[in-house]
Amino acid sequence: MSSSKFSDLSTGTKSLIIIEQVLFVGSLLLTVYINTLYNIVDFEMTSEGYLLFYGVVFALLNQLSALALGLYNSKLRESFRGIFRRMLMCVAVAFFAATIINPLYGAYALPVELLAIASSLSVFFVSAFRYFTFKIDFFGFGKRNVLVLGTGQRASIIEKRMRRDVDRQDFTVHGFVIMKGDSPDGIQRETRINLEQSLVEYTLTHGIDEIVVANDERRSNLPVDDLFACKIRGIEIIDILDFIERETGQIAVNLIYPSWVIYSNGFASNNYLRNTLDWFFNAVMALFLFSITWPIMLITMLFMKITEGLHAPIFYKQERVGLDGKPFNIIKFRSMRLDAEKDGAQMASENDNRITKIGHYLRKYRIDELPQIWNVLHGDMGFVGPRPERPQFVQSLIKNLPYYNERHNVKPGLTGWAQLKYPYGATEADSLEKLKYDLYYIKHRSFLLDLLILIRTVEIVLFGKGR
Template sequence: MVTGIWLLALRAALGTYFTLGPTVASAAGTVTGLVAVSALDLWVPGIDFGVPALAGTAIAVFILSATWEHVVRSLIKHRVLVIGTDGDASEVMQELQRDVHAPFSIVGVVGERPPAGAAEIAGRGALDELRRVVEAQRPDIVILTDDRASAWAVEPLLDLAPMGFKVVGVSHFFEHAIGRVPLRHLTPAWFMSILHLRQKPYTRLAKRSFDLVVASLGLLLIAPLLPMLAAVVRMSRGPIIYSQIRLGEGGRHYRMYKFRTMRADAEEAGRPLFASESDPRVTRLGRLLRQTHLDEVPQLWNVVKGEMSIVGPRPERPEFVEMLEDTVPFWTRRLLVKPGITGWAQLRCGYAYDAESAAEKLSYDLWYLRHRNVVIDLAICAKTVSTLLFKPGR
């Protein structure tokens, strides 16, 4: 019975938190199983596992599960067949080729025109060759990228269903396997489907409690370093603390604080400029602060005040929002939640310096918007710490 509880908890977590990686998913499953088994121990007469036994079992379950998932994901690739337009097929191919650790491998592309880069894929063909490609490549997952392809492919795929492959839409694949929402398939109805997340008072209470605890602890732990950080910033001409108007939840203006990392005359021309990874306006010591993200420490005070969250989309300046809302569809929908110090988009891609990179960042922000909860916030915080320790400068 206890084994069954652990297995069910792990199965649910590994599916729900697949995009967060095997370590996080295994940790979530282990904690869920531990809570369930502890409740069984507490409420069912005659059962007494003991704290040492429960703790030891939980550690063993986590290590075995995480190790197994890492090995399986690295050795076993799900065979993917893409059906439909060359644009969507190219996007899927580029995404999977960019992440060499993704547990997916494209084995076939079927459509009117083969996408760029499909020459090396064994299973290629026109729509009327679908049956031949499926039988030859034996995919695990079939991705439908548009309505026309879906309508045409339904009969052949139903005939081939005994082969055991799973059929998903391109939006579903990106959202549940990659961790982002493709903008070209978004509709207003998608946003209507997530409104309930903002209307649950207990989720807002849990989020606010998490923010207050983490921000308060962070300020207490970092307090001894603040004089040293201030002295480092003061070595270049200009103020120690740099403040700027940003847009918060619902488009409300607030003043965000940072340790200054740029020259005092960074925007002397009077017009706002996008920051970049190798921005020449950044001072030498400011670059060090940016690489370690210590320049963000004053934003913990914004979190305590309720203007920001620990996890969320990065706040933007009103001037940039005005520019981007005309070129990036649904850009202002990021304002449905509080901006954050760290976030899913920050972990997955770098600075947004033009409309294309802003659209990519938005696709990750929208994934967070739909799936956010305390577990995901904890996972993003853990990944942020891991990035700071092992991949500084990201």
């Protein structure tokens, strides 16, 4: 990298390069210092000046590798996980290069073990630093500058559903471009832009990183040539559905059109290993959960008998809709009065007066769900998936909510993405919101997502956030 090119970089990029150079050099120096204290390998550096020189070379190798992997590209739009993967590859390549040139130092050559330790420390320090800068956008690398095409109903979802700063951690909205055919009832408070120049010129002038296509009427209204020109100039083009999915972790059911589903990745799992091992994984998890919760279940049964009488039933069976729409009986600890449905089936609501005193705590800490371990072992349910609903409600929801029946393409679960992301709800509108998260889960279903949901469910149980 020549000095003239370095001077052309932004202040943020220059600062990032200099700070990370210090971190790489520091990692090597710290490794040698630790070795002198604990004598990990037999080595003694006689010249401190030579060690500093070696540290600078070590840093340059890592930074050249980082440059090749795009880690100093201000247009890099990756999640932190993606940045971490690149960082691992970067340090691995630099380590390989360092071991090749290491013999050239002759008597001053570092042991390979120390190079490996220095590389490991580099990953830790630089990744921690990147995480910090990624979260607060200190160097302007984290946030995308977004331009939205459209000011109508589709575009207004961004204004209505992503109003807070916490909703826009990864992007800033430059403005909304007025398009033909847009509803006048759309964008109300955000910046509306009436383009008086070509879209390409505007995006290049204002440093737009991403264009979200969100106009209401697309036929003959999309500036296809301009979008093509923006795309080949490195500006990302994304549909409003994909944008909402990426930023909120849900699928906007009310905006879905069949072609989007057909051409979109996901929804159908091609992971045959996962499908084959699905029951085995759930069975092992169920037995593990039973092994650590059986005392809690035993204490629960004793308390129920003490508070409600010896003849009061402990368990409660209820018909639910499972995989492919097939009904099955779910088993739970009874948390409601015996006459809870004397007036017919009805959804449970928050602060429901039908809930017993002990039932309140059972729901709060999800203890009432523990008997469903049997449903998991029986194969009716998995640990993670959409929560199963009752047949009486499902028929109505299928009629009124588009794509509701798609949630029956996977096994229902003890916990799910919707339970983590959406508070308790008992209305049809709440069911629509939960469906958006359920469809997101079905589209992105994987072991890693399941693991994330299980880990975050622990928080709900420990801190009593269940309902």
